[in-house]
Amino acid sequence: MDFDRLGPSDPGGSSRSTAPLTNSAASNSNQKSKKKLIMLSILAAVLIIASAISAALITVVRSRASDSQNASNLRAKPTQAISRTCSKTRFPTLCINSLLDFPGSTSASEQELVHISFNMTHRHISKALFASSGLSYTVADTKVSAAYEDCLELMDESMDAIKLSMDSLMTMSSTSSRDDQQIGLAGSNEDVMTWLSAALTNQDTCLEGFEDTTGTVKDQMVGNLKDLSELVSNSLAIFSGSSDGDFTGVPIQNKRRLMGIDDKKHDRDVVVGDISREFPEWLQKRDRRLLSLPVSEIQADIVVSKSGGDGTVKTIAEAIKIAPEHSSRRFIIYVRGGRYEENNLKIGKKKTNIMFIGDGKGKTVITGRKSVADGMTTFHTASFAASGAGFMARDITFENYAGPEKHQAVALRVGADHAVVYRCNIVGYQDSCYVHSNRQFYRECSIYGTVDFIFGNAAVVFQKCNIYARKPMAQQKNTITAQNRKDPNQNTGISIHDCRILPAPELAASKGSIETYLGRPWKMYARTVYMLSYMSDHVHPHGWLEWNGEFALKSLYYGEYMNYGPGAAIGQRVKWPGYRVITSTVEANRYTVAQFISGSSWLPSTGVAFLAGLST
Numbered sequence: 001m002d003f004d005r006l007g008p009s010d011p012g013g014s015s016r017s018t019a020p021l022t023n024s025a026a027s028n029s030n031q032k033s034k035k036k037l038i039m040l041s042i043l044a045a046v047l048i049i050a051s052a053i054s055a056a057l058i059t060v061v062r063s064r065a066s067d068s069q070n071a072s073n074l075r076a077k078p079t080q081a082i083s084r085t086c087s088k089t090r091f092p093t094l095c096i097n098s099l100l101d102f103p104g105s106t107s108a109s110e111q112e113l114v115h116i117s118f119n120m121t122h123r124h125i126s127k128a129l130f131a132s133s134g135l136s137y138t139v140a141d142t143k144v145s146a147a148y149e150d151c152l153e154l155m156d157e158s159m160d161a162i163k164l165s166m167d168s169l170m171t172m173s174s175t176s177s178r179d180d181q182q183i184g185l186a187g188s189n190e191d192v193m194t195w196l197s198a199a200l201t202n203q204d205t206c207l208e209g210f211e212d213t214t215g216t217v218k219d220q221m222v223g224n225l226k227d228l229s230e231l232v233s234n235s236l237a238i239f240s241g242s243s244d245g246d247f248t249g250v251p252i253q254n255k256r257r258l259m260g261i262d263d264k265k266h267d268r269d270v271v272v273g274d275i276s277r278e279f280p281e282w283l284q285k286r287d288r289r290l291l292s293l294p295v296s297e298i299q300a301d302i303v304v305s306k307s308g309g310d311g312t313v314k315t316i317a318e319a320i321k322i323a324p325e326h327s328s329r330r331f332i333i334y335v336r337g338g339r340y341e342e343n344n345l346k347i348g349k350k351k352t353n354i355m356f357i358g359d360g361k362g363k364t365v366i367t368g369r370k371s372v373a374d375g376m377t378t379f380h381t382a383s384f385a386a387s388g389a390g391f392m393a394r395d396i397t398f399e400n401y402a403g404p405e406k407h408q409a410v411a412l413r414v415g416a417d418h419a420v421v422y423r424c425n426i427v428g429y430q431d432s433c434y435v436h437s438n439r440q441f442y443r444e445c446s447i448y449g450t451v452d453f454i455f456g457n458a459a460v461v462f463q464k465c466n467i468y469a470r471k472p473m474a475q476q477k478n479t480i481t482a483q484n485r486k487d488p489n490q491n492t493g494i495s496i497h498d499c500r501i502l503p504a505p506e507l508a509a510s511k512g513s514i515e516t517y518l519g520r521p522w523k524m525y526a527r528t529v530y531m532l533s534y535m536s537d538h539v540h541p542h543g544w545l546e547w548n549g550e551f552a553l554k555s556l557y558y559g560e561y562m563n564y565g566p567g568a569a570i571g572q573r574v575k576w577p578g579y580r581v582i583t584s585t586v587e588a589n590r591y592t593v594a595q596f597i598s599g600s601s602w603l604p605s606t607g608v609a610f611l612a613g614l615s616t
Contacts, residue, residue, distance in 0.1 A: 079106050085113045088241030089234040090487070094227060098124075098234075114242050115169060117235045122162040124231055125199075128224045129155040135217055142375030144217050147209030150379045151221060154202035157349050157387060157415070158232070161195040161202070168192050169239075190491065194417065194459060196236040197490040198437035201457040203229040204486055204523075205436070209377040233487050240489040287330060287355075291394055291422055291608050295357060300334035316366065317342050325350040335396065337363040344370065347386040347416070354388055358396035361425045361446065367399040371406035378431055382413035389438075391416035397425035404429040404450055404473045414440055414458070421445055422608045428453065429470060435460045435494065439597045443608045448504060452482035454494060455522065459597050461495045463610055468504040469516045469538060478507075479545055481519030483526040493527030493557070494519075495591040498611060501530075501567065503538040511538065517545040518560075521552035529559040529582070529591045532614065539567030544574050554578055561588040588614055 078086070078096045082105065086095035099105045099113065102120045132152060168191055207225060210218045290298060302319045303312040313319050319333045330353050337359040345366065347354050358364025368383030370376050383400045386393075391414065402409035411428040414421070417438035424445045426433045432449035435456035442462045447454060450472035454462070469478040480501070483494050507514060516538045519528045544558055556578035560570065570581050582588050589595055593603060594612040603610060 076100065076106060081108060081110045081113060082106070085110050085117075085238055085241075086234070089237040091230040091234055094230050095234045095238075098227075098231060111242065114238055115166070117238050118162060118166045118169060121231045121235045122159060122166065125155055125159050125162065125228060128228055129159065131224045132221060135220055141213065141215065143377065144210070144213050144215060146375070146377045146380040147206075147213065148217060148221065150209045150377055151206040151225075153387075154206045158199040158202045160349060161199040162232075162235075165192045165195045165199075165235075165239075168195075192239060193236070193489075193491045194439055196232060196239065197457070197459075197487075197492050198415070198417070200229060200232045200236060200487055200490060201437040201484075201492075203232060204457075204484070205379055209379060233489070236487060236489045287392070290330065290332070290355065290357075291392075291420075295334065295359065295395075298332065298334065298357065300332045300357065302333045304333065304335040304340075306336070306338040306340070312336075315342055316340055316345050320345065320347060320351065320354075323351050323354055325352075327351075327353045329353060330355055330390075330392075332357060335359075335364045335366075339365045339367060341367050341369075344368065344380070344382065345384045346382075347388045347391055349387045349389075351388040353390035354386075355392040355394070356396060357394050360395045361397050361423065363397075364395065365397040365399055367397075367401060368411075369400060369402045369406075369409070371400075371402040371409035373402070373406040378408040378410060378434070379413065379436075381408060381431075382410040382434060384411070385413040385415075386419065387415040389417045391419045392422070393420075393424055394422045395424065397427060399425070400428040400432065402429070404470075404476070406430075407451075410434045416440075420603070420608050429472070431455055437492075441593065441597060441603060441608065441610065443610060449480075450478050451476060452479050452520070452522070454480055455482040455484065457484045457486070457490065457492045457523075458494075459492045461497055461591075461593050461597055462499055463497050463593065465496075465499045467496070467499055467501050469502075469507055470504040471506040471510055471514065476514075477545065478514060478516035479520045480517065481528050482522040483519065483528045484522035485525040485527050486523040488525050488555075490525070493529070493591070493596070495596055496528070496530045496533055497592065497614075498531070499533045501533060501535040501539060501565075503536055507538060514538075515540045518543050519558065520545040520547045521556045521558075522547065524552050524555050525557070526552055527557040529557075529561065529588075530563055531559075531561040531582075531588055531591060533563050533568075534565040535563055535567030537566035541569065541572035542574050543570075544576070544579060552578070559587075559591070585614060 078100060082096060082099050086092040086099070089095045098120055099116060102116055105113065105116055108116055129152065132155070135148065168188055171188075203225065207222070207229070210221060302322055303310065304314070304316055304319050305312040306314060308314045313322070316333075316335060323331050323333065332355050334357045366384050370381040370383070372378060372381065381400065384398050398412040400409040400411040408431040409428055411432045412421070412426050413434035413436055415436035415438060419438070419440045421440070421442045422444060426445060426447045428449050430449065430451040430453065432453040433447050433455070435454065435458040437456070437458050440458045440460040442460070442465055444464050445462070446466045446468065447462075448468045448470055450470050454467070467480060469480065472478055481494050485492050503511070503516070507516070517540050518530060519526075543560070546553065553576040556576070558576070558579045559582045560568075560573070561582035573579065573581070592613050593610050597603075598612070
């Protein structure tokens with residue numbers, strides 16, 4: 001594999017072509033998912049109807065157009081409000097045409113067009129999901145089947161994200177005066193930005209799964225998904241342009257934050273020794289205790305034990321099945337020590353506020369060996385995945401042992417909002433830790449890998465973690481991060497704060513013969529920072545690696561702030577326009593827990609100790 005010549009469409013560093021599945025295997029796969037696909041079809045149809053009703057009842061549109069007026073609106077020139085609104089987007093022509101196609105848009109104000117944009121985007125995703133659900137019987141190839149199932153799951157999650165955004169927007173509007181041009185309240189703005197950013201990431205992941213495939217299913221899916229990413233991007237831009245949030249990225253210091261936090265007051269609140277800084281603001285008191293108490297003092301709802309007995313279940317899959325849906329309270333699954341290799345374990349979006357507790361790193365091990373070499377999408381390879389909001393994990397090892405020769409093979413994938421991973425090991429080679437989307441926090445974890453082994457498009461902070469580069473295949477280079485922020489309005493990025501960047505023992509033994517870099521830009525607006533972290537001498541003096549020639553070097557945001565150790569010297573670092581040595585504490589503070597992921601005050605309730613600001 002020629003590692004240095006990979007294009008920007010390849011996030012993991014290897015070819016994505018895979019062998020086809022036999023017809024027999026494909027049939028079994030289709031039978032297993034038939035019931036789910038039928039339910040998704042029904043759900044999509046209901047949501048299309050609900051969306052249409054929502055459009056009819058939307059209260060922010062000042063007047064309703066008649067049928068004849070609607071017909072003329074399709075041919076009409078955009079109003080000043082539509083023109084101004086769409087001028088904020090990256091796809092203005094699509095924005096204008098899609099808004100003109102929506103009833104009542106020509107009589108709407110700019111603020112009302114934000115609501116209409118969300119509603120219109122939700123309807124398009126609903127229709128795409130409904131149209132796609134009927135393709136299940138034609139899927140045959142392993143990779144196509146995996147990509148197809150990924151898309152159904154991701155579109156379903158995107159619909160929820162847009163719906164949450166619409167509901168939040170309506171609530172914010174009802175609490176604001178009619179004369180106030182600000183779209184929402186501080187903090188709530190960030191929720192909407194997060195959910196829209198996640199929806200856009202979902203669409204990207206869906207389409208990426210079909211790369212290097214051909215056939216009718218791919219063609220039909222691409223047709224069904226036409227313009228969806230652009231529509232979500234436009235909604236994101238319209239909302240961002242209607243608020244004062246600092247989400248545009250580079251250069252970040254040129255925009256003003258709207259966080260509802262007085263920075264000077266915040267600095268006073270997190271001085272060294274102040275216990276308040278030990279707990280991020282978005283976790284409940286009970287959850288703090290759950291992350292600090294010994295296992296013997298925790299009353300679990302379900303106990304998993306390979307040996308069975310004592311009211312336990314033998315598999316993690318059984319425990320997940322038993323766990324309630326849409327739980328508003330913390331539901332605890334205790335997994336006793338042992339090695340659990342089950343088939344692609346997943347906490348789905350309906351399984352909210354689930355917490356997994358193990359007996360410790362290396363004692364409770366959730367493992368697997370799925371890889372792209374098996375004909376899977378990267379998304380599909382995860383040994384364990386979580387998308388239900390409020391997911392937490394403590395004292396567990398997540399592993400994918402496929403090996404470096406199998407290329408992309410995910411140990412842990414998280415797309416859950418307000419997710420916390422505490423005192424866990426995440427062990428793999430290429431693509432070990434997939435921080436897919438939404439807001440995430442990792443504390444006192446050890447992450448092992450080779451190529452792009454922390455990757456994705458969440459808004460995520462790693463704090464007090466040990467990040468180990470392993471020995472890759474011959475001719476490969478190690479890259480710790482591959483961040484895939486595609487849109488400048490997404491409030492996403494990877495922040496590595498007060499961590500230790502170290503070589504694994506087998507890499508240390510090959511000292512000097514293998515290059516290790518802090519990251520490379522998967523997408524155009526990649527954003528990654530390292531702050532106050534120790535870097536061993538295995539880190540290449542240049543620090544960062546190109547993805548493909550000049551791609552993204554001007555638009556990315558890569559920053560380093562007061563790191564130390566032999567690998568932290570900045571004298572020979574890259575000279576890219578998007579790279580910066582951060583010298584301002586104001587700029588560095590933007591990537592701390594308090595400012596980057598705590599807009600909704602969710603961390604303190606988990607009980608995970610954390611640094612809110614820069615203090616170590």
